[in-house]
Amino acid sequence: MKHYQFTIIVQRDEEGNYVAICPALQGCYSEGETPEEAVAYLKDAIQLHIEDRQARNEPIYEELFSQRLDVAA
Template sequence: MKHTFAVVLTPDPDDGGYVVTVPALPGCITEGDTYEEALQNARDAIALYLEYMRDKGEPIDEVPPSTITFVEVG
């Protein structure tokens, strides 16, 4: 079964590349030197996270699509 997750790629100003978080999966964090590498690492990290949940017998809840927007302040 395929799952779709929102991922957040944040540029890392100190080391370059991107830090990737998965809001629906607490603690699922990875990184990559390029945008493409960061996305592939996110796929790998999510797959491992889901495998761990399956091994522990925990349910994998369907997560509704996220909406990401920007808010201007000041």
């Protein structure tokens, strides 16, 4: 079994829920009432996403690096 590492982002939406997003896996996100719940659900979503791609013999793209940008607006 191969292990993967992905960068995730946790944000708060306008209703006060937490949204966890995995940018490397397009469309892979989850929502929870706490950051921990959102991350736990996202981990499940990532595992299902990977299993689905493997079943269809599709590649699983791995991140090269992540970086924070400081932008003035």
